Amino acid sequence: MEIISIEKRVFDSMLSRMETVANKVEALCDGVNGKSLKKWLDGEDVCRLLNINKRTLQSYRDKKIIPYSQFVHKIYYKAEDVERLLESSQRNKEKPYEK
Numbered sequence: 001m002e003i004i005s006i007e008k009r010v011f012d013s014m015l016s017r018m019e020t021v022a023n024k025v026e027a028l029c030d031g032v033n034g035k036s037l038k039k040w041l042d043g044e045d046v047c048r049l050l051n052i053n054k055r056t057l058q059s060y061r062d063k064k065i066i067p068y069s070q071f072v073h074k075i076y077y078k079a080e081d082v083e084r085l086l087e088s089s090q091r092n093k094e095k096p097y098e099k
Contacts, residue, residue, distance in 0.1 A: 040069075040076040049082055050089075060085075 060066045066085055068075050
């Protein structure tokens with residue numbers, strides 16, 4: 001085991017800086033929590049909501065019909081994007097077919 005000795009004023013300075021960083025992180029977290037962040041949905045959630053299969057969802061991504069984000073090999077979708085797709089789909093069903 002290695003023992004490192006530092007002066008008290010250096011230790012106090014390091015402690016003060018760590019507290020400053022901790023306060024900034026806490027303030028950032030409070031700011032994010034104060035805003036209404038929408039929930040992110042995974043592929044299974046989106047398939048269930050849209051009543052489609054995984055291959056259709058893949059096709060939607062390929063055709064840029066639905067925006068997505070990828071994080072560590074997992075794909076996520078914003079809830080508002082899925083809602084928008086549902087609404088546009090609903091509007092298309094309500095319109096009579098034009099010739």
